[in-house]
Amino acid sequence: EDQVTQSPEALRLQEGESSSLNCSYTVSGLRGLFWYRQDPGKGPEFLFTLYSAGEEKEKERLKATLTKKESFLHITAPKPEDSATYLCAVQAMDTGRRALTFGSGTRLQVQP
Amino acid sequence: NAGVMQNPRHLVRRRGQEARLRCSPMKGHSHVYWYRQLPEEGLKFMVYLQKENIIDESGMPKERFSAEFPKEGPSILRIQQVVRGDSAAYFCASSTGVDQPQHFGDGTRLSIL
Numbered sequence: 001e002d003q004v005t006q007s008p009e010a011l012r013l014q015e016g017e018s019s020s021l022n023c024s025y026t027v028s029g030l031r032g033l034f035w036y037r038q039d040p041g042k043g044p045e046f047l048f049t050l051y052s053a054g055e056e057k058e059k060e061r062l063k064a065t066l067t068k069k070e071s072f073l074h075i076t077a078p079k080p081e082d083s084a085t086y087l088c089a090v091q092a093m094d095t096g097r098r099a100l101t102f103g104s105g106t107r108l109q110v111q112p
Numbered sequence: 113n114a115g116v117m118q119n120p121r122h123l124v125r126r127r128g129q130e131a132r133l134r135c136s137p138m139k140g141h142s143h144v145y146w147y148r149q150l151p152e153e154g155l156k157f158m159v160y161l162q163k164e165n166i167i168d169e170s171g172m173p174k175e176r177f178s179a180e181f182p183k184e185g186p187s188i189l190r191i192q193q194v195v196r197g198d199s200a201a202y203f204c205a206s207s208t209g210v211d212q213p214q215h216f217g218d219g220t221r222l223s224i225l
Contacts, residue, residue, distance in 0.1 A: 034213060043116070043203050043216035044155070087155070097168060098145070098210050099157035 006103035029093030116217035137206030
């Protein structure tokens with residue numbers, strides 16, 4: 001059974017204080033690992049897809065990296081508008097399975 | 113360039129009634145997925161559909177729940193004889209292909225009285 005564990009559950013940062021969010025996963029053959037951002041009352045907003053170990057993707061203050069067992073979302077010099085819940089999800093390689101298995105998320109709060 | 117559209121945004125039903133949730137995928141997207149988010153829990157997969165076909169319904173409860181994605185019109189998630197435990201946020205996502213990112217709507221929040 002595919003599993004995704006995210007840590008920490010919650011993180012409070014000061015504006016400009018860089019940090020990393022962790023996503024550990026177990027999957028029977030990884031098709032892709034996905035990062036999403038979710039604001040209260042909204043649906044998840046797609047950020048990145050990573051497909052293989054060693055891959056990195058960047059977007060503004062966010063950088064996602066992938067190893068064979070985990071992924072990190074690095075946030076550099078965060079701003080208050082980066083406050084949200086960040087979700088990690090995996091998609092297995094199995095034919096016909098397209099479901100995403102989500103972690104419980106990391107709630108990030110960036111204080112000015 | 114409209115995103116995934118879900119309606120209604122909020123739906124209130126009494127126990128025993130039927131709930132119908134609608135999802136219009138992004139333009140050009142032919143793959144639709146439904147997920148449920150229970151209070152204080154993560155998103156859980158329910159069903160994956162392509163036009164007129166259910167591809168994977170492994171996450172769908174065996175009774176009372178059904179989904180369709182007709183040739184014309186939105187995808188529909190139907191819950192018959194709702195119970196209090198059905199109260200949740202139901203999210204729809206769509207993609208252009210099986211290996212492409214899934215883009216989510218803002219969900220329908222279902223409350224059962």
